[in-house]
Amino acid sequence: MKRFYCTCGQEVMFEDSVCPACGQMLGFNPEGLEMLAVFADGEQALRFGNDGGWLPCALRDHPIACNWLVREDDEHEQCCSCRLTRTIPTQTVPINVQRWKILEAAKRRLVYSLLWLGLPIVDREQDPAMGLVFDFLEDQRTNPLVKKRVVFTGHKEGVITLHAVEADDVHRIQAREQMNERYRTVLGHMRHESGHYFWDRLIRHSDWHPRFRRLFGSEENYRQALDYYYTYGPPPNWVSRHISAYASAHPWEDWAETWAHYLHIMSTLETANAFGVLPQADVYSSDFQVLMQKWEQLTVLMNSLNRSMGMPDAYPFWLTPQVVVKLRFIHQVIAASTRR
Structure with missing residues (x-):
């Protein structure tokens, strides 16, 4: 991700809505991928940008604290990320307010990456049958008052479903251990499902x-393949051909896992480039082989830093030649489909 600054020169974070140094109100422009300051024109209405052409998302003052902006002439009150959400967890349950906030924060980072890559985001309004939409659901395991007995995180015909409990750290750690996973985050889930x-x-x-x-x-034979995977586990040689054990379950899951890792790689390289850790003129347009070389250098640094802090590796994966070939394919597909 890029680095962002207030007009006073203070560096601010992607999630900030107020400059910690000068107190200026800030908003994120999803078209220019930049932070805009509030427009001071004496009007009571909150507007952003040099011309005041941007308005705050309707959920800015909501507990989810969205700091994204909407064009003044946009018919929507919510930003392009928030309006992708169709269903939210029951807000009368106090913990669900925090869960929704965490889920939306991760989704904004996903949407940022898709916009940065120039990928087409076709929403439900543009395509009622297959457009992208998010359902953050619960089931009776976490909320006895809801009708659904079991909710599974997944994707079908443009609908990405996430179980709201994935926003809870304890649940994710337990699930990761039970499923013998190396990595499990809300953002990781969203990147995986966006792959589908x-x-x-x-x-x-x-x-x-x-x-x-x-x-x-x-x-x-998708369903049969998943049933087999959950019954017998991955094949013994999965490490040489797949980025994760789950990727070996079926080609669709292999694609989605590899897609998620491509987004991990590109987003992290963009951040490293912005901070001058691995100088590169333009991460996006770099030769794929150069990207892989940079990524290998960066993961060694990331993991070494984590180990110095007594923490697990930040990127506990190894990219084998067969996995790199799949990543290259995704890189080519995105480059051919980009609107950049």
Whole structure:
């Protein structure tokens, strides 16, 4: 992610709505991917930018504290990220207010990455049948008052469903241990599920499909493959061919896991570049082999820093040659589909 600054020169964080140094109100412009200061024109209405052409998201003063902006002439009151959410966890349950805040914060980071990469985000208004939308749901395991007995995180026809309890650190750690995972975060879930959405958008019925099958395999028998995986686990040699054990369950999951890691890589490299850790003129336009070299250097640094603090590796994965080939394919698909 880029670095952001207030007009006073103070560096601010992506989530900030007020400058900690001068107290200036700030808002994030999702078109320019920049932080804008409040427009001082003597009006009572809150406006942002040099011309006052941006308005705050309707959820700015809500507990989820969205700091994104909406164009003055936009018919929507919510920003382009918030209006992707269709269903929220029951807000009469106090803990769900915090869960929703965490889920939306992660979604904004996902949407930032998609915008930065220039990927087309087609929402439900543009495509009622397959447009992107998020449902943050509960089930009776965490809220006995809801009707759904079990909710699974997943994707279907543009709908990304996340169980709201994924916003709880304790639950995620327990689930990670139970499923023998190396990594489990809310943002990771969203990046993974967005991979399924973009498979439908970019691969299905496209000229990329035959190559996808050569690299990842045929996407037939999805349910049977998942049942087999959850019964017998991954194959013994999964490490040489897949980024994670779960990626070995089925080609769709392999794609989604690899897609998520591509977003991990690009987002983290952009941040490292912004801070001058691994100087690179333009991470996005760099040769893929250069990106992989930079990523290898950066992960060694990240993991070494974490170990110095007595913490687990920040990136506990190893990119084998077969995984790198799949990442290169995703890089090519995105480059061909970009609006940048």
